[in-house]
Amino acid sequence: MTISEQDRQAQSGEQTRAALIHAALQLFGSKGFEATSTREIASRARANIGSIAYHFGNKEGLRLAAADYIVATIQDVAGQALGHYAVIDIPAETKESARQQLGLVLERMARFVVAQPAAGEIVQFLLRELAQPTAALDRIYSGVFEPTHKRLCAIWEVATGEPAESERTRLTVFTLIGQLVYFRIGREAVKRRMDWTLMGEAEAAAVAAIARQNLMAIFAARDAEQERAQR
């Protein structure tokens, strides 16, 4: 076997692997793990059924690989939903800039969660794993959920003065995220109730606007609270 043949096969192997993960992500996300057959995954990836065993051992291994892929993807694009607050805004760590950052983060999250057509499967996959914890959740939690939530809490402290790790802060941040996530989970109900035939950029913008209003309302309430406390 020549070197170029090795290269071609190695590359092809990587491609097959990636295609399998991508197909698995879509199918696990939209139908669920158990409802998806390895045959279907292989077929969609235009790969062979045997290749799943070769690359991932078994179906469960493919689930873990998909989870790892998600963690890596999100960590790579890091700021896509979170913003680069900690990185670029350190010098301007004022209350106002922190508040604006949080507003931006919510807006990006809304776009990501509600509209992103490609990311839809990722979110769906995450939510499924979350609803039914398996080994894959451990990696996702420590790789995505925890760092994201902690970062938001840290920004929150700058924005409001409340300790980042207080129960109130942590719970409030969860409600901020939760209000957005519901638009993905409850997508079908939202579409019917809102008379939306699809949920794209325009709809995501509407959702983002409401989330931002809610956020600003909470900031205002915190300000009023502190004023009262100072008197």
Next chain:
Amino acid sequence: MTISEQDRQAQSGEQTRAALIHAALQLFGSKGFEATSTREIASRARANIGSIAYHFGNKEGLRLAAADYIVATIQDVAGQALGHYAVIDIPAETKESARQQLGLVLERMARFVVAQPAAGEIVQFLLRELAQPTAALDRIYSGVFEPTHKRLCAIWEVATGEPAESERTRLTVFTLIGQLVYFRIGREAVKRRMDWTLMGEAEAAAVAAIARQNLMAIFAARDAEQERAQR
């Protein structure tokens, strides 16, 4: 066959039917429809595999029956999560009473969604159907989601003066519900992040308190908005 024998069998038939629905609800809710086998359902219901075919035709029929059961249950207890606003508070339809009602509704929902041990499977089942729409969703949507949401929007109009069917109102109500629902979906992540070993009444109360604070903050912001508009 004597009449008493008919009675016994008829009653037993109803019991079997109910037990099957109950078992299906638990299993569909916790593991998902596809991941649950009819054998497991029958076994948990202490019934026979054949009885599923007899009572519901097939597995899908059992899913529909479970959906119908949920709709009926929620409509029966109607106010358990929604309050009896429209029924008992009509004479006192003031802005303040509407706001208090909404606060109460959120609190009950929080308790229901977060802590209720028996209702957990119902919520899980609902969320699964919502995430993956089937025929069962139609009944659940028109029987539960739509009336609940519409009622909340109506109360919102009294509480803030904003039209019940405006886009802003409908979306805001979704965010109010969504922030709570996330504590069920993301239960595992919340538990880890909050260092909660379980989510019971105490934890539900903490969540409810935050949700109420958010609600009151939004009311205050709406008031400020209207004041500004009047000037």
Next chain:
DNA sequence: GTCTATAGTCGGATAGAC
């Protein structure tokens, strides 16, 4: 690394006795 054939398992549905 890819692909096929197949072993072994499990699940949904049915027929029919009681």
Next chain:
DNA sequence: GTCTATCCGACTATAGAC
């Protein structure tokens, strides 16, 4: 209405040729 036996299809996983 209940229960058993059984069929048939679909699935995962594996062994082995290429």
